[in-house]
Amino acid sequence: MKFSKPLKISLAILILTIVSLYIVLPAKIGNFSVPRINYQIGKIDLSKEIELKQGLDIKGGLQVVLKADMNNISESDRSTALESLKDVIGRRIDLFGVAESGIKTAVSGDDYRLILELPGVTDPEQALTLIGQTAQMIFALPVYTPGETASDSAILSDFAPTDLTGADLQKAQVTFESQDRSPAVSLTFKESGTAKFAKITKENIGKPVAILLDGYPITMPTVQTEIINGSAIITGKFTTQEAKALSIQLNAGALPVPVSVLSQKNIPATLGADSINKSITAGGIGLSMVILFMVAYYGKMGVIASIGLVLYGIYTLALYKLIPVVLSLPGIAGFLLSVGMAVDSNILIFERYKEEMRAGRDWRVGLELAFGRAWDSIKDANTATIITGLILINPLNWSFLNTSGSVKGFALTLILGIFISLFTGIVVTRNLLRLFFKGKSGMSNIKSKI
Amino acid sequence: MNWMKHLSLYFIISAVVIIPGVYSLFRFGLRPSIEFTGGSRFTLVAVVSPPETLLQSFKEYSPTVESSDTQGLTFKSKEISQTEVLSILDGLKKENPEIKLTNFETIGPALGKETIKKTVNALIISSLLLLAYISLAFKRLKYGICAVLAMFHDSAVLLGVFSLLGHFRGVEIDLLFVTAVLTILSFSVHDTIVVYDRIRELSHKNKNEAFAPLVNQAVTETMTRSLNNSLTIIFMLLAMFLMGGETTRFFSLALLIGTVTGTYSSTFTAAPLLIVWDRLSKRK
Numbered sequence: 001m002k003f004s005k006p007l008k009i010s011l012a013i014l015i016l017t018i019v020s021l022y023i024v025l026p027a028k029i030g031n032f033s034v035p036r037i038n039y040q041i042g043k044i045d046l047s048k049e050i051e052l053k054q055g056l057d058i059k060g061g062l063q064v065v066l067k068a069d070m071n072n073i074s075e076s077d078r079s080t081a082l083e084s085l086k087d088v089i090g091r092r093i094d095l096f097g098v099a100e101s102g103i104k105t106a107v108s109g110d111d112y113r114l115i116l117e118l119p120g121v122t123d124p125e126q127a128l129t130l131i132g133q134t135a136q137m138i139f140a141l142p143v144y145t146p147g148e149t150a151s152d153s154a155i156l157s158d159f160a161p162t163d164l165t166g167a168d169l170q171k172a173q174v175t176f177e178s179q180d181r182s183p184a185v186s187l188t189f190k191e192s193g194t195a196k197f198a199k200i201t202k203e204n205i206g207k208p209v210a211i212l213l214d215g216y217p218i219t220m221p222t223v224q225t226e227i228i229n230g231s232a233i234i235t236g237k238f239t240t241q242e243a244k245a246l247s248i249q250l251n252a253g254a255l256p257v258p259v260s261v262l263s264q265k266n267i268p269a270t271l272g273a274d275s276i277n278k279s280i281t282a283g284g285i286g287l288s289m290v291i292l293f294m295v296a297y298y299g300k301m302g303v304i305a306s307i308g309l310v311l312y313g314i315y316t317l318a319l320y321k322l323i324p325v326v327l328s329l330p331g332i333a334g335f336l337l338s339v340g341m342a343v344d345s346n347i348l349i350f351e352r353y354k355e356e357m358r359a360g361r362d363w364r365v366g367l368e369l370a371f372g373r374a375w376d377s378i379k380d381a382n383t384a385t386i387i388t389g390l391i392l393i394n395p396l397n398w399s400f401l402n403t404s405g406s407v408k409g410f411a412l413t414l415i416l417g418i419f420i421s422l423f424t425g426i427v428v429t430r431n432l433l434r435l436f437f438k439g440k441s442g443m444s445n446i447k448s449k450i
Numbered sequence: 451m452n453w454m455k456h457l458s459l460y461f462i463i464s465a466v467v468i469i470p471g472v473y474s475l476f477r478f479g480l481r482p483s484i485e486f487t488g489g490s491r492f493t494l495v496a497v498v499s500p501p502e503t504l505l506q507s508f509k510e511y512s513p514t515v516e517s518s519d520t521q522g523l524t525f526k527s528k529e530i531s532q533t534e535v536l537s538i539l540d541g542l543k544k545e546n547p548e549i550k551l552t553n554f555e556t557i558g559p560a561l562g563k564e565t566i567k568k569t570v571n572a573l574i575i576s577s578l579l580l581l582a583y584i585s586l587a588f589k590r591l592k593y594g595i596c597a598v599l600a601m602f603h604d605s606a607v608l609l610g611v612f613s614l615l616g617h618f619r620g621v622e623i624d625l626l627f628v629t630a631v632l633t634i635l636s637f638s639v640h641d642t643i644v645v646y647d648r649i650r651e652l653s654h655k656n657k658n659e660a661f662a663p664l665v666n667q668a669v670t671e672t673m674t675r676s677l678n679n680s681l682t683i684i685f686m687l688l689a690m691f692l693m694g695g696e697t698t699r700f701f702s703l704a705l706l707i708g709t710v711t712g713t714y715s716s717t718f719t720a721a722p723l724l725i726v727w728d729r730l731s732k733r734k
Contacts, residue, residue, distance in 0.1 A: 057697070065561065108564060124554070125532055261531060263557040275695025286689035290682045297678065330626055333690060333698045337633070337705060340686030344679045348644065351675040377647040380587050381640040387583060388576050388636035392629065400571050407629050414633065 006434040013428055017311060020318035023050055050321045055328030055409060058276055060269025061119035062127055067262040068112040073255050077171065082112045084252035085259070087245075088135045088213065089114060095130070108399055113262065124266045132261070133214075137166030137253020139200065140210045142220065159210055159217070162200055166213075166253025168193025174243045175233065183243035184235045185250065194230030202226040211250065218249045275329055283336045287313070294343060298350050304432045305346040305425075312342045312424040319416060331409035338417025344381075345425035348374040363439025371430055378426070382418050389415040453673075453717075454666040454725060460718040464603060467711075471610010474617055480609070481616035483624040486566050488559030490530045494539070495522040496548035503545075507538050522552055529556055569628045576632060577601070580639050587643075588650060592727050597642045600720035604638040605631060607711040608704060615700075626701040634708030641679075641716035645672050649724070661728045669721050680713040 026049055056063055066089075073081045082105050093101045093116070102117035121127050140159035170188040177184055189197050200209060201223045210220040221234045238246070291309065294302035316335065320327060327335075352374045356366035392411030394401040484491055490511070497504065501515050501523060513527035532554050539549055577598055585594030608631060615621035648668035656664065687709060691702040 065558075067558070111560070125536065128532065261556070261558075263555075263561055264532065265555045266532075266553060268552060275697050278693055278695045279690070279698070282689040282693040283686075285693065286686035289685040289689065293678075293681060293685065329695060329697050330629065330701065333694070333701060333705075336686050336690055337683065340683035341637075341679075343682050347675050347678045347682070351672075351678075355671065373651075376651070377644045380647055381643040383587075384580055384583060384639040384643060385636040387579050388632050391572050391576050391579070392632055401568055401575070407625060410626075410629050410633075 006431045009427070009431045010435055013311075013431065017314065020314045023318040023321055024314055050324075052317070052321055053324045053326045054272075055326045055331065056117050056119055057267055057328050058272035059119045060267045060272055061117065062121040062124045063118075063263075063265045063267070064116045064128065064131075065262040065264075066114040066116065066132070066259040068114065069258045069260065070110075070112050073257065077255055078112060079107075080171075080248075080251055081255035081257050082107070082114075084248050084255060085135075085257045086114060087248045088252040089116070089131055089259075092131050092133075092214070093118065112257075114259070120269070124264070128261065128264070132259055134256050134258045135166070135213060135252045136215075137169070137211065137213050137250075137256075138162065139164040139197075140212050140217075141200075141204065142208055142210050159212060161212075162196070164193060164196040164200060166256060168196060169250065169254035171254055172247040172250035174240070174247050177233075177235065182235070183238045183240045184233050185238070185243050185247045187232045187234065187250065189230035189232075191230070194228070197230060197232070198226060198228045201232075211253070213249055213253055219246055272329070276332070279329065279332045279336070283332075283339070286336060287339060290340060290343060294346075300437060301346075301350050301353070301433070304429055304437065305343055305350070307432060308346065308424040308429040309339065309342060311428055312421055313339065315420050315424065316417065319420065320413075325412060325416070326409060327413075328409045330407070331413045334410040334413035335417065338414055338421065342417065342421035342425060345374070345378045345422060346429055348377055349425075349429075357439070367433060367437070367439070371426070375426075378422070382422065385418055386415060389418070451670065452666055453669050454662050454722065457722045457725065460722055464715075464719060468603070468606050468610060471613060472606060474613040475610055478613060478617040480613050480623045481621065482562075482566075483622040484526065484555070484557050484562070485625050486562045486623070488557050488562035489526060489528055490535075490554070490556040491516065491524065491526050492530075492535055492551060492555070493522040493524045493553035495550050495552050496546060497523050498546045498549075499542065504542070507542060524553070529558060531556065565625065572628075572632060573635075576635055580635070584639070584643065584646075588646060592724065593646055596720055596723040596727060597639055597646065599723055600642050600715040601635050601638045603715045603719050604634055604708060604711045608634060608708050611707055612704065621700055626698070627704055630701055630704035630708065633705060634712060637708060638712040638715060641676060641712050642720040644675065645669060645716050645721055646724075648672050649721070662725050665721050665725055669717050673717060676713055676717060680709055683709050 068082060068085055070078050070081065086103055086105050090103050093103065098118045098121060100119055102115075104115045106113045106115055116131070118127060138161050140161045142156050143158040143160050144154035145157040146154050168190055170190045170193075173186050173188075175184050175186045176182065204223045205225065206223065208220045208222045210217045212218070219234060221236070234246070287309070291306040294305050294309075296302070298305065316338075319325070320335075325331065349370050352370035353366050356369050357363065359366075361369065389411045391401065393408050393415065494504070501518065504523070504525070505513055505515070508525065508527060508530075511527040511530045513525045516524045516526045518524070532551070535551055535554065539551060542549055580601070581594045581598045583594075584597045585591045588594070612621060612623060612627065616623065645668060648671055649665055652664050652668050653659075653661075684706065687702050687706040691699060691706055694702055
């Protein structure tokens with residue numbers, strides 16, 4: 001069996017539509033549950049419904065920009081200190097049990113910042129108090145209580161703090177052992193710490209010493225010898241990754257950075273739910289009006305363009321779920337706007353087609369010519385939109401351009417919209433027209449004489 | 451129809467729309483939100499005391515009442531921390547036992563200044579890139595310059611209207627507004643390019659025809675497309691403006707105004723400017 005080219009492309013479009021529908025549809029519609037396939041592609045589990053990621057302005061929660069006070073940190077250590085700060089605060093957020101929290105670092109000139117997004121936090125005051133503390137690191141000796149019976153091993157019950165703290169630590173770094181090149185972490189103490197550390201190591205040879213960060217032990221190496229020069233190495237069966245993670249945690253203590261709130265926004269969840277419902281209603285009404293207009297003005301062609309428009313909506317939502325695009329309210333606005341713009345290429349093509357028909361061409365020729373000639377305008381015009389879209393998205397994160405999440409979200413939906421609408425407006429409608437559309441014949445037809 | 455006969459009329463219409471806005475822009479300026487100025491905004495519910503009492507309690511932070519409705523009483527003030535708000539509220543508990551903070555937002559002044567700078571950068575870079583792109587695509591600088599002028603025309607309308615809205619209705623300019631302005635820049639250019647594209651195509655076909663009739667033909671041929679495309683966008687935006695959420699209401703309005711002026715300017719500003727340019731260069 002041989003398929004014609006439009007038929008082949010249409011089949012491909014059909015498959016794409018089914019796949020997209022599968023992704024877009026919720027697992028249950030009323031009493032009917034959509035059958036799920038038990039299959040995984042990379043991280044995407046097809047057996048479950050893929051969630052549309054909602055932004056903080058919809059879910060509600062707390063957004064904070066923290067400023068790190070780097071006055072006491074030497075210039076060269078500042079980016080290390082910021083990484084450590086991110087690690088410490090990230091762990092505190094985890095303690096708070098916030099799902100899908102986001103934490104990002106940003107450097108703007110001399111300003112070092114952390115941007116936190118904590119969805120679902122209802123008590124911002126408490127969250128900020130917990131998060132905003134400066135990291136406290138102390139060296140401590142583990143205290144064991146004997147087991148209840150002689151056969152039980154001793155239980156680690158407490159830590160006895162020493163006078164050695166993070167303030168005495170100069171810096172932690174990943175090093176590699178000279179014999180077998182295995183990763184390890186080196187500690188360098190300040191003058192104030194060298195003597196204290198020497199005393200601790202002298203008294204505890206063969207015993208473990210714990211390093212506590214915010215009260216939690218991050219490592220508990222066993223002292224091998226007395227160390228008097230203030231320079232130690234923690235070895236273990238580390239991978240490079242683990243050694244790096246440990247050095248970041250140790251630096252959080254060595255390079256304590258006080259933070260202050262630069263900006264804060266508490267968003268109640270109800271506001272978002274209300275807005276999203278309104279946006280969906282508005283979108284539905286807008287879409288119906290666009291479809292009504294297209295059908296009223298362009299007739300059969302308008303129907304096909306409307307099918308293209310609905311497909312546009314399905315593909316776009318599927319992509320939002322797959323990428324995933326975090327949908328904020330401005331993002332939804334961007335999506336709705338792009339629906340309005342999506343028919344632009346169709347309108348350009350249909351107007352061209354009308355002109356070609358007026359010029360007396362056969363409809364088949366007219367259709368192909370219209371697609372070909374409209375492409376120039378479509379290409380040039382959309383390039384301009386993509387240029388501004390890219391400036392808003394700021395993909396390379398240039399510090400002299402916008403870095404706000406909501407603006408980026410809007411621009412991303414706009415740019416995605418352009419590419420998908422080019423596909424549905426040109427490839428999809430062209431093939432549907434080739435298959436299902438029959439126009440009036442032009443004057444070049446030979447008529448039989450009656 | 452000879453659209454290009456009444457060039458001065460189009461420029462007068464533009465002037466009539468732009469001048470009040472621009473006057474307001476210079477006289478009153480825009481009303482920047484705390485995203486640009488830095489400061490705090492917070493909403494209190496279950497307030498029993500009159501707003502004046504509350505203003506008095508927060509007077510250190512020069513507060514103003516921004517809105518008062520079923521959602522609560524919303525204040526705007528200089529930068530204040532949540533802890534400070536809560537401790538002041540504690541002092542008000544006697545008369546207002548149920549008083550509660552529901553919404554809180556604060557932005558440091560440094561962050562605000564930075565946002566303004568980044569916005570200006572984005573506007574300059576977009577304009578330059580679009581100028582370069584159009585000049586290259588049409589291989590003539592005049593197309594680029596005229597398209598960018600039409601784009602400034604649209605921004606002037608939009609900024610002017612929002613300056614008036616800010617002065618009379620207290621509408622604020624926020625980061626979303628900036629996004630709307632940038633989107634409108636690209637939409638304006640998008641429409642202009644479709645018209646210019648037709649001018650280019652026609653001038654290849656009819657090498658000997660004078661420029662003005664050529665532009666007129668191009669404008670006539672693209673008019674329906676321009677109107678229809680804008681209509682579909684306007685349907686969407688109108689629905690969003692009338693029925694969408696509060697957060698994006700003025701964002702939709704800004705896009706709506708931009709779409710209307712963008713459609714007008716591509717036909718009645720960008721194309722006539724080309725003719726004016728052509729006449730001026732021939733006079734020399």
